[in-house]
Amino acid sequence: MDLKAKKAIVRKIRRGLRVTEVTCTRIVKSYNGSVLVGMTAITDEATLEESSLAALILGAEVDQTAYDRAMAGSVISSKEHGTASQVTRNNYSLLLDELLGKSAQKSRDE
Numbered sequence: 001m002d003l004k005a006k007k008a009i010v011r012k013i014r015r016g017l018r019v020t021e022v023t024c025t026r027i028v029k030s031y032n033g034s035v036l037v038g039m040t041a042i043t044d045e046a047t048l049e050e051s052s053l054a055a056l057i058l059g060a061e062v063d064q065t066a067y068d069r070a071m072a073g074s075v076i077s078s079k080e081h082g083t084a085s086q087v088t089r090n091n092y093s094l095l096l097d098e099l100l101g102k103s104a105q106k107s108r109d110e
Helices: 003-016 050-071 079-110
Strands: 019-030 034-044
Touching: 019 050, 034 050, 050 079
Parallel strands: none
Antiparallel strands: 019 034
């Protein structure tokens, strides 16, 4: 089987895959202790692209919740909380823009 045929098989399988559950976890650790937050979202058989988007959205929620709980439990300071929250929002925004840009480009190409 040549490389082109192998790639076609992979593309066919990827298009057929469906995700029914997305799980994200976050641990915030410091010398004062640690906080673990985990969430699972159930989807209606999302495509891989849709599940990637769902993981980003859920991951942002999990991360922010972990920072909130860590600050509330004195694991991190309010200054650390503010910095981590801002950096996390910026990073997720960049990833979301990138993923949506790729999805839009892929739709145009198909």
